Amino acid sequence: MSKTAATVTRVGDGVYRVEEDGRSVIVYVALTSAGSWAFSNGEIFRTRSADEAQLKSRPRAGRATASKITAPMPATVLKVNVKPGDTVAKGDVLVVLEAMKMELPMRAPGAATVTTVACREGELVQADALLVALGPRAA
Amino acid sequence: MSKTAATVTRVGDGVYRVEEDGRSVIVYVALTSAGSWAFSNGEIFRTRSADEAQLKSRPRAGRATASKITAPMPATVLKVNVKPGDTVAKGDVLVVLEAMKMELPMRAPGAATVTTVACREGELVQADALLVALGPRAA
Amino acid sequence: MIKRLLIANRGEIALRIVRACREMGIESVAVYSDADIAAPHIVAADRAVAIGPAPARDSYLSTPRLLEAARSAGADAVHPGYGFLSENAGFARACGDAGLIFVGPPPDVIAHMGSKINARRLVAAAGVPVVHGDVPDDQSDAGLRSAVERVGLPALIKASAGGGGKGMRTIRDAADIDESVRSARRESTAAFGDGTLYVERLIESPRHVEVQIFADDHGQVVHLFERECSVQRRHQKVIEESPSPALTPELRSRMTAAAVAAAKAAGYRNAGTIEFLVDGSRAGAADAPFYFLEMNTRLQVEHPVTEQVTALDLVRAQLLVAAGEPLPWTQDSISQRGHAIEARVYAEDPAEGFLPQAGRLLLYREPRSPGIRIDSGAVEGGEVSIYYDAMIAKVIATAENRDRAIARLGSALRDFPILGVRTNIPFLLRILDHPRFRAGTMDTAFLDREGATLAGSAPEMPPHVRAAVQAAEHDRRQTPGASAPEVGGAGRRQIDPWTAIHRWGRE
């Protein structure tokens, strides 16, 4: 786009008016050590600080690669459906977590054998905690 | 009253819960160098710091003693009805101030003679500024 | 339809108009004086244009600056709000000459109804009752004296250009006639540059009841029922409500019909209000006499009570009608349901003769509760300026009936902390508790009569409030680096209540 100048004016606690060609938009900003949050006109924006980003570049919460199933958020372990040695198929529910009155079923990403079960029913797990480790499906 | 203990808990920015015998009341507090403000259940409370108090122990704004008429608040001088030497009767309007779209008539507290007029029409005066000084009524 | 609207006002009404624009997809252009650069109406608008220094006469009252702002922002319409230039025919005409849609009635209608004498003649000719009175062509002292004698005492001398009680005198004793005439003429000339006076018979203990009307370019004129505005101090409305406790259904239909007749006679367009006096001694009677008082050719401060009981959006309708569209309602689609009461929160000190207060809002937290609407241009940390009026907020309570609305308004006001300037909230609460108000029998003299007792005096801090202040001082010492020591300690977001508990043993 052509070179333009935006004027940013702080008009309140975390509230910024960005003015461009006479038209102004309000942007709400919150900064944390983990990165920045912004809200404008109904859209939510987030950028992560370097280390956070690298932290989050790990397998997306609740998904599995390197055959590790991790907790997407702090939660209570409601149900553990597998034990080491079990063979599971894609989509099987391995563990059911509960947080904020919602059940979060943790499913197998593909056919595999359970090598480790790292959580107990009733226990409170933190975000990114290992729940279940999977190995290759026994032939 | 009998000795009781009140528990005060800060529950927000300037918001305090005062709990006594299980019943709690919310008090909003703002502190300034000039003293403290408080609001609770529709009532407004104010205490002045020592120097402020002494400052304010001067004639109540807009009233006159020691025959000085002072501005009750920052205002514009709309009209000056008197000049030095004029004799005035109790209730005569000496000066009309304007602030916040309201006319504030400054009246003579009693029969007197105008000794000084310390303001000009159109000028902006600060709170407690001298407007008119009065002397004893010439016999 | 309007594409880009310049709002020639500030504060809560500017915000109210910005919100209507957003919902309608109209771009809003706010204007600001040097005192308002970060004001909420500027933050909310799509565009903002500076129009000059803080004093209103150099900014919000300056027609050339406002027109220049409209031009530079590319606006195609102007909404004047209320106050400032909203009833200035010259401004309306100048907008039209500049090719801008003026959101309001035609300039000549504003001018005509702006003269109380002309308005009185016009509505009387339309069969609307006016107070028995006399408009002398001979404006000399003698001419007015004989007019007073023809009307009879007690009488009221009024200024044709008058408003807000200026140039108005009550005469009960014939000996006072000449002095009253002269002082009224002096005051009127000084205030309006027009000393023309007329005389009306004094109505004892009147009720102020006004009817909201609305007219479009397509011949439709409707009313939106009444507002009761008898609770006023020195002609300044303090509490407004709808429906009026003074009206029977019969009286209501007679008054609304009269209001529509007056609007038609005036060739009115857009939103307007017909103010009536109802004979207080007969209030509640189906045949209580009522009289035309004046017409306001703009949106009223108290329009929210009408919006609440009718569930209609008056500002949106103003913009539609101004753009030449038909009214979005027909008379029989408009109903009055439930009860709404508005209280105006002013920065003033009732205990000091209602002296207006200026200063920074150290703490400002609006109550939120079902049935509570707050229209305000204030924000915590903002400034109540000496340059503009002292109204901080309008609190509007809506409920099933009048008693519930009063209870709801009361608990909202008790939960509306404003610190840094004194407000009339304690005064408002005392009004709500007054038996006369509860009974709905207040007249326009109610506040001026009861004012002294209702004003109250600054209370001493009770022990529990002192305890809280001490805790705040303690917190301030604990958090020296706090950005906001004024409001007793660090920001909300760092609350750890367990560490913030204090115990105060006391006698």
Place this chain on the structure above:
Amino acid sequence: MIKRLLIANRGEIALRIVRACREMGIESVAVYSDADIAAPHIVAADRAVAIGPAPARDSYLSTPRLLEAARSAGADAVHPGYGFLSENAGFARACGDAGLIFVGPPPDVIAHMGSKINARRLVAAAGVPVVHGDVPDDQSDAGLRSAVERVGLPALIKASAGGGGKGMRTIRDAADIDESVRSARRESTAAFGDGTLYVERLIESPRHVEVQIFADDHGQVVHLFERECSVQRRHQKVIEESPSPALTPELRSRMTAAAVAAAKAAGYRNAGTIEFLVDGSRAGAADAPFYFLEMNTRLQVEHPVTEQVTALDLVRAQLLVAAGEPLPWTQDSISQRGHAIEARVYAEDPAEGFLPQAGRLLLYREPRSPGIRIDSGAVEGGEVSIYYDAMIAKVIATAENRDRAIARLGSALRDFPILGVRTNIPFLLRILDHPRFRAGTMDTAFLDREGATLAGSAPEMPPHVRAAVQAAEHDRRQTPGASAPEVGGAGRRQIDPWTAIHRWGRE
């Protein structure tokens, strides 16, 4: 009348009840878990009692702790709100045994309507249409198989104790019957300790329309019209409105009559809701078939939309009726006017499969605008806890008609900044813009069908947003001592915009 009410709940509904108490002069007693010590419902209440650790089962779901709190606070009544123990007959009975007024229906009614099979039998006997189905006494796999065969495919297997879709299975292919029966039984037993199942014919693309009813101890049963709740995700309501775009006046009167009949048959008391399915393929037709779904024996989350279109206070009426007083309304005094829509703002990430979000609300500013009501228990600096549900606020827009209400809700949501946790606000806005929603033709499968597209994905920061973030970072560097660096600089009350202006040249 009730003197002191214990509110056995938290968050926005606890606040809602506290406010009703204040307006009625009833003392309110809030309860709090360790996670809620400084929560708004605690701040607002007259009294507050700690009831245990954060997990609900040890606090808000603990009957003994709640009863002990009521005893120690000297309460004479208990309002359960919604969720938690609100539909637990045992809790209602325990309150009664403890001599406390339970604000809700009698325990046996809660228990009876809690069994979907019993409720179905009861309303059917009262002539209320139910979906063609079969309740086999033989609960074996074989017994259920033949029940499915009698009903015919496609069919729905449901758990008698069910709710929220648990223990429910859709069967389109006879080959799936046995597996569906077993898994439904397993799920139901696990969730409710009761594996009893029944079979209903599947209604294709149904509308969820519910009717608010109210009954007192004096034989009066009234309805407060309907709520349209078809916009739901996995049986979780997201947007509710009244009136329903699917109902003709004829259908409305048939459904409300059926709801009143069901309530009478159940010997109901206080506020309740009859949920119906309307055959979506016939929606908009006067003779569209509708079927009883279930009865909710409590106040609904979405009660505000009914309050907005009827201008009645449901919580106040609940308290009056619970105290044995007659309903403050008669059926013909209740009207439905205008249109109200509620959107539930959840802490969840639509782009990540609607994963719930917990965390601190770094910034939380509610929009204020005429016609916008916000019911929320959230506050800036507060915590969205993993222990409770993810609803942050309900935004209710009321306007002259559905289109205006949608526009009003949209601009309120665009003006509702919540930072610190992701919310579904962008998702809600996309729903409001969806042609199917605009047309009012959505069925209960709408969101699950369109969910993927509506969920969207986390957007990149556009240049103007980046500029604001850079300005905030600049301000933070400028004010190292600020108590609240999280929210970009010093507190509101120290704004000096002129010193806070930055310029960003960019390509």
